[in-house]
Amino acid sequence: xxxxxxxxxxxxxxxxxxxxxEEAVESFRKLLSxxxxxxxxxxxxxxxxxxAGEPQQAVxxxxxxxxxxxxxxxxxTLARAYRKSGNNAKAIHHFEKVIxxxxxxxxxxxxxxxxxxxxxxxxDALKAFRHGALLAPESLEMQERLIEAAAVLRDxxxxxxxxxxxxxxxxxxHVEKAYFAYLYQRHGNRKKALKMYEExxxxxx
Numbered sequence: 001x002x003x004x005x006x007x008x009x010x011x012x013x014x015x016x017x018x019x020x021x022e023e024a025v026e027s028f029r030k031l032l033s034x035x036x037x038x039x040x041x042x043x044x045x046x047x048x049x050x051x052a053g054e055p056q057q058a059v060x061x062x063x064x065x066x067x068x069x070x071x072x073x074x075x076x077t078l079a080r081a082y083r084k085s086g087n088n089a090k091a092i093h094h095f096e097k098v099i100x101x102x103x104x105x106x107x108x109x110x111x112x113x114x115x116x117x118x119x120x121x122x123x124d125a126l127k128a129f130r131h132g133a134l135l136a137p138e139s140l141e142m143q144e145r146l147i148e149a150a151a152v153l154r155d156x157x158x159x160x161x162x163x164x165x166x167x168x169x170x171x172x173x174h175v176e177k178a179y180f181a182y183l184y185q186r187h188g189n190r191k192k193a194l195k196m197y198e199e200x201x202x203x204x205x
């Protein structure tokens with residue numbers, strides 16, 4: 001019954017919109033039992049399973065998707081499913097596939113950076129955070145993670161990139177100002193360093 005299948009599909013999407021994951025899972029299961037080839041249903045079902053805390057089932061559903069398996073949407077869901085199931089080696093493979101197809105997705109760079117950190121690949125983590133922070137200059141979290149990753153490798157230019165965007169997003173702590181003033185001084189920008197030192201002294205007479 002095409003109408004019944006369509007009803008289960010839209011019910012599942014509405015349940016998902018309201019974060020009612022168990023109900024969404026049940027609707028998509030019934031839909032796929034009626035029509036295993038319903039357009040986009042398995043990909044969306046996999047996303048629902050992922051949110052419902054069933055990453056391995058999400059992977060199994062994506063393995064049943066017919067046609068082109070190299071889409072960014074499939075790689076994105078697989079990357080997150082493997083990450084949630086603790087398989088970072090497979091997760092990073094799919095994150096890299098997504099980024100190769102859509103290098104402008106800041107969130108994917110950020111998540112890839114976290115996986116690189118888990119895999120003990122700090123250089124790759126810094127590169128990913130740097131791309132993500134550049135693509136999302138308004139993201140406080142991304143600038144802070146860039147600075148943290150840069151500090152691990154003592155990459156001062158990368159840290160300064162994050163700082164210059166960070167200071168536009170929130171008031172800096174004194175210890176942060178002192179650190180970045182020191183970095184500016186080391187990299188020859190004495191005027192900027194002096195201004196920051198003066199600000200610190202004014203705030204702490």
